[in-house]
Amino acid sequence: MVPLWLHVLGVLSLVSGVLAAGWIGWDETHRSQPMWVMNIVWPVAALFGTVLVLWGYLKFGRSAIGSATKSRRRTPDTPFPVMVGKGALHCGAGCTLGDIVAESLATFFPGVALWFGWRSLFDEKMFAVWILDYLLAFLLGVAFQYFTIRPMRGLSVRDGLIEALKADTLSLTAWQVGMYGFMAFAQFGVFRPVLGVSLTADSVEFWFMMQLAMIAGFLTSYPVNWWLLKAGIKERM
Numbered sequence: 001m002v003p004l005w006l007h008v009l010g011v012l013s014l015v016s017g018v019l020a021a022g023w024i025g026w027d028e029t030h031r032s033q034p035m036w037v038m039n040i041v042w043p044v045a046a047l048f049g050t051v052l053v054l055w056g057y058l059k060f061g062r063s064a065i066g067s068a069t070k071s072r073r074r075t076p077d078t079p080f081p082v083m084v085g086k087g088a089l090h091c092g093a094g095c096t097l098g099d100i101v102a103e104s105l106a107t108f109f110p111g112v113a114l115w116f117g118w119r120s121l122f123d124e125k126m127f128a129v130w131i132l133d134y135l136l137a138f139l140l141g142v143a144f145q146y147f148t149i150r151p152m153r154g155l156s157v158r159d160g161l162i163e164a165l166k167a168d169t170l171s172l173t174a175w176q177v178g179m180y181g182f183m184a185f186a187q188f189g190v191f192r193p194v195l196g197v198s199l200t201a202d203s204v205e206f207w208f209m210m211q212l213a214m215i216a217g218f219l220t221s222y223p224v225n226w227w228l229l230k231a232g233i234k235e236r237m
Contacts, residue, residue, distance in 0.1 A: 001197065002191075003195075006205065007204055009208070010204040013050060014204065016050040020046040020054040021043040023054070024057050028043070035148060036147070040093060040144075041093040045089040045096070048211040049089075050211070056089075060082050088225045090148070091225070094137055094138075094141030094144045095140075095175050095176060097136075099136075099179070099210065102137075106125070106129045110125075112132065113132075126187065130180055133176070137172060138168075138169075141172045145163075146161060148164075149167060149235055174220050177220055178217035178221065179213040182212060182213040183210070186212075
């Protein structure tokens with residue numbers, strides 16, 4: 001049985017994420033980001049990062065709008081570790097949206113999981129949904145990268161897609177590894193053996209664990225994004 005304190009903590013965390021995302025989205029209506037895709041990235045990232053992402057937005061996102069020109073390029077005084085964090089969140093926004101869509105589809109239309117190996121390849125429905133998670137996150141992540149890299153580098157559609165694939169494949173995979181690893185630990189290491197319940201997408205606890213899993217994904221993708229930015233494969237923001 002899930003203890004009451006954990007349920008309440010989950011509710012508070014989810015509400016804080018929604019409020020932070022809503023406030024950032026509202027703020028961006030009159031403080032639009034120079035790079036339009038970041039108008040999506042910041043509020044989506046706040047869904048899991050809550051007050052931490054809100055702080056990052058106020059410190060390194062919103063403040064840059066008031067002090068910088070409308071250039072697509074970063075301000076020269078942005079610390080490199082912050083650029084790496086923004087790059088990781090850029091990737092994580094695609095992962096987050098993909099995971100939300102995939103988990104919702106599998107909840108409302110359980111047959112979707114059968115298409116990805118549930119009961120044929122996997123006894124665990126969660127593993128099949130992870131495949132759908134990855135595919136949707138990959139598509140959204142590459143799209144986010146495309147709309148960042150192509151205008152910044154003045155590339156053709158074909159070259160923009162190639163560069164977006166190069167920039168996002170490793171980053172997204174590293175993010176999903178962290179996210180999957182945490183969710184597996186939560187499901188098979190805590191909730192089932194200790195609490196005697198399974199994490200399902202129709203519960204508060206599942207989405208609370210997903211918030212924590214996304215933070216784990218940020219941590220595992222951060223060093224990959226560091227290398228991608230240093231190598232010039234990914235754009236600095």
